[in-house]
Amino acid sequence: MFRAKKLAAPVALLVAALLIPLRGNSAEEVLTNAADILALTPDHASQSITVSISGVVTAAEPNWGGRYFVQDASAGVFVNNVVGEAPVPGDLVAVTGVSMAGGYAPCIDRPHWKKLGTAPLPAVKVPSIEKFMEGTVDSQRIEMSGIVRTAFTNYDRLGVQLVAGGYRFRAYSPIPPGINPQTLVGARVRVRGTAGVSFNPLLRHFLTIVIYAPSVSDFSVEEPSVANPFQDPLTDLNGIAQYHNGPSASGRIHVKGVVAFQRPGEDLFLQDAKGGLQVKSQEAASFAPGDVIEAVGFPGVQNFLPVLEDAVFRKTSEPKAVVKPFTVPEAELQAGLHNARFITLKGILLNRLTKGVKSRVSGLTSPRTVLVLQDDTNFVFTAERQGVEEESDLTSLPVGSIVEVSGICLLQSAEDAKTKSIQLLVPSANNIRILSKPSWLTQHFLMVLGIAFLVIVIGSTWIVMVLRRNSALRLLIHERELDRKELQKAHDTLEWRVKERTRQLKIQITARKESDLQSKAILSERTRLAKELHDTIEQTMTGVTLQLNAVAKLLQQNPDSAGHHLGLARSMVRSSRVDLRRSIWDLRSRELEQFDLPTALLISGNQIADGANIRIEVEKKGVVRPLPEIIEENILRVGQEAITNTVKHSGATHLTLELEFSPENVFLTIKDNGNGFTPDNCLGPNEGHFGLLGMSERAKRLGGTISITSAPGMGTTIRVEIPISETAAIKPTNDDAPTTEETGYEEDIPNTDSCR
Numbered sequence: 001m002f003r004a005k006k007l008a009a010p011v012a013l014l015v016a017a018l019l020i021p022l023r024g025n026s027a028e029e030v031l032t033n034a035a036d037i038l039a040l041t042p043d044h045a046s047q048s049i050t051v052s053i054s055g056v057v058t059a060a061e062p063n064w065g066g067r068y069f070v071q072d073a074s075a076g077v078f079v080n081n082v083v084g085e086a087p088v089p090g091d092l093v094a095v096t097g098v099s100m101a102g103g104y105a106p107c108i109d110r111p112h113w114k115k116l117g118t119a120p121l122p123a124v125k126v127p128s129i130e131k132f133m134e135g136t137v138d139s140q141r142i143e144m145s146g147i148v149r150t151a152f153t154n155y156d157r158l159g160v161q162l163v164a165g166g167y168r169f170r171a172y173s174p175i176p177p178g179i180n181p182q183t184l185v186g187a188r189v190r191v192r193g194t195a196g197v198s199f200n201p202l203l204r205h206f207l208t209i210v211i212y213a214p215s216v217s218d219f220s221v222e223e224p225s226v227a228n229p230f231q232d233p234l235t236d237l238n239g240i241a242q243y244h245n246g247p248s249a250s251g252r253i254h255v256k257g258v259v260a261f262q263r264p265g266e267d268l269f270l271q272d273a274k275g276g277l278q279v280k281s282q283e284a285a286s287f288a289p290g291d292v293i294e295a296v297g298f299p300g301v302q303n304f305l306p307v308l309e310d311a312v313f314r315k316t317s318e319p320k321a322v323v324k325p326f327t328v329p330e331a332e333l334q335a336g337l338h339n340a341r342f343i344t345l346k347g348i349l350l351n352r353l354t355k356g357v358k359s360r361v362s363g364l365t366s367p368r369t370v371l372v373l374q375d376d377t378n379f380v381f382t383a384e385r386q387g388v389e390e391e392s393d394l395t396s397l398p399v400g401s402i403v404e405v406s407g408i409c410l411l412q413s414a415e416d417a418k419t420k421s422i423q424l425l426v427p428s429a430n431n432i433r434i435l436s437k438p439s440w441l442t443q444h445f446l447m448v449l450g451i452a453f454l455v456i457v458i459g460s461t462w463i464v465m466v467l468r469r470n471s472a473l474r475l476l477i478h479e480r481e482l483d484r485k486e487l488q489k490a491h492d493t494l495e496w497r498v499k500e501r502t503r504q505l506k507i508q509i510t511a512r513k514e515s516d517l518q519s520k521a522i523l524s525e526r527t528r529l530a531k532e533l534h535d536t537i538e539q540t541m542t543g544v545t546l547q548l549n550a551v552a553k554l555l556q557q558n559p560d561s562a563g564h565h566l567g568l569a570r571s572m573v574r575s576s577r578v579d580l581r582r583s584i585w586d587l588r589s590r591e592l593e594q595f596d597l598p599t600a601l602l603i604s605g606n607q608i609a610d611g612a613n614i615r616i617e618v619e620k621k622g623v624v625r626p627l628p629e630i631i632e633e634n635i636l637r638v639g640q641e642a643i644t645n646t647v648k649h650s651g652a653t654h655l656t657l658e659l660e661f662s663p664e665n666v667f668l669t670i671k672d673n674g675n676g677f678t679p680d681n682c683l684g685p686n687e688g689h690f691g692l693l694g695m696s697e698r699a700k701r702l703g704g705t706i707s708i709t710s711a712p713g714m715g716t717t718i719r720v721e722i723p724i725s726e727t728a729a730i731k732p733t734n735d736d737a738p739t740t741e742e743t744g745y746e747e748d749i750p751n752t753d754s755c756r
Helices: 012-018 034-038 330-334 445-557 559-587 597-608 629-650 691-701
Strands: 050-059 068-071 076-080 091-100 107-118 141-154 157-164 167-174 188-200 205-212 219-223 253-263 267-271 276-280 292-302 305-315 342-358 365-374 380-386 402-413 419-425 432-436 615-621 654-661 665-672 705-710 716-723
Touching: 034 050, 034 076, 050 076, 050 107, 050 188, 076 091, 141 167, 141 305, 157 188, 167 188, 167 219, 253 276, 253 402, 276 292, 276 402, 330 419, 342 380, 342 419, 365 402, 380 402, 445 559, 445 629, 597 615, 597 629, 597 654, 629 654, 629 665, 629 691, 629 716, 691 705, 691 716
Parallel strands: 076 107, 167 205, 276 305, 380 419, 615 654
Antiparallel strands: 050 068, 050 091, 068 076, 091 107, 141 157, 141 188, 157 167, 188 205, 188 219, 253 267, 253 292, 267 276, 292 305, 342 365, 342 402, 365 380, 402 419, 402 432, 654 665, 665 716, 705 716
């Protein structure tokens, strides 16, 4: 099976003239050159897209069953022609068919071809060996050279295995007349032909490249091989990878040694006085242990150790030698010495495996026994014996025995020459000797293990029974605990409901008290308003009328005296304006219905201080939240009273109101930078000043406290604390006690040091 990639051809003009136009007005997709076919993905190519190309046939081997490669001006592609006669290289053909995913690259399936004539084969490309081995030159005409390692005939074709730059590949061509394929081994040849890929069809993986030369002229010998490579000087077995002053004439190495072990068709192992060597060859010649032979092959490296590859053998006339195993130190094996040498090792048998293995040469299946052993240094190695029949001596070896094994040492080394693993190839069962058998306990380990297992099963059963009983007991305890928790939950619920009902009753009682207080407050407010209107506005208007009458009388006779009365009237109007503003504030619908408490304080302060050149700020601490209506109302009135006193008496330019919310209390702090006063010597109700008294009474009514801190020239700080817990009792005041509302407005005393 072969698949196509890009190719080049010198017949572009002929191909262009002979293209068969299939597109026309059809909506079906048609591919008209090889490059478009190769550009398809496997999924797209498997959709059987119509193909119509013309090109030159570049390869069509006799054993392909009609398949062939064709190349046009863009590339080359493989044609899976399995029915009918195939064209021959050099035919100019028109091919129609459908696309196919192929096992490696897209190709043409179900083809129909027609010969249009003949044409020269496309010119070849000469890729680098690295590019060549990437598989990207598949289906192209190329030219490569290399050293022949093996040569053979297949049908009427000559097949050679070549090596170039350390890479192996194959080439096929017609057999040149009068040539012996074995004379090509070691020769440098040049091959021109079409590159095909050997691949894994399940994985679509590239394996190697094969070149198909269509004619004898495409296969040429550049450097012939040496007629008799056995004439080259002999090299010690351990010297094939050592430095040589100049290569041999044939490019191969000539060695001689005693056969220690052979796997026919695969390899054999030679020994001499200095070491051993693995010699790989596909020759079917068989040798017995002790035969002295000569071998000629190509030096190579496997697992960082030297081997002789593609070797040919010649038996010498020397008598057979006795092959004895060598006992070598473990440290030398660890250092990478004695590879391919016949040695003896001792170890404890850890495991024994036997399975059937199919021979790559004969195709027959034979038993292979692998022993896993451990030496005195705890290094684990294997010993492998493959025989025609199963050998009872090996299969009956008791695990735990101390065994002495003689065999060919195969090392696996790393790049630093340190040994990674050791494998012994055992020639026969006689090369395995039991030094000591394991103890009775070791031999009967399985029986002891079975008894122990039985004891464990019985013990586990008893434990499971106990665990089940304990589980049932834990379940019962858990149920009792759940019942207790449910009972406790019911008790807690009942207690909570009692507390909640008590709280609700207290709230209802408090609400009733608040309602009573509000009724009293309304009555008191009506009384206060009546007094205020009578004592302030009405009296002021009366005084203003009298002063204006006096002004009217004196205006012509005594203007100076009239101006005095006019000033008194103006002062009365100003005082009345202040009192009227305060009354309006008291009569307005509740500010707190429109704003929260901090905002209401700020708006009230700005309105009271309008025109007084005082900057007012309200600061908040804690989480601002709604409070009971009576608390918010009284705090607002305390703040208004304090702001009014500050405007009238302090001469301050800055006033700060700080409102602080805590879980159980609310604090209002009023601080100004005015003249200050001495709290102990301030004017009080006896002198007609009821502001501070009114604020104190409001605080006490709500169960709170008020503190005043001031000194002359140091400003004044008033701090009010009101409890806001739902259980806080509201303390009513004596109805007869004088308040600001009941006594009317205070006398306007501008900017003095006296208290408010």
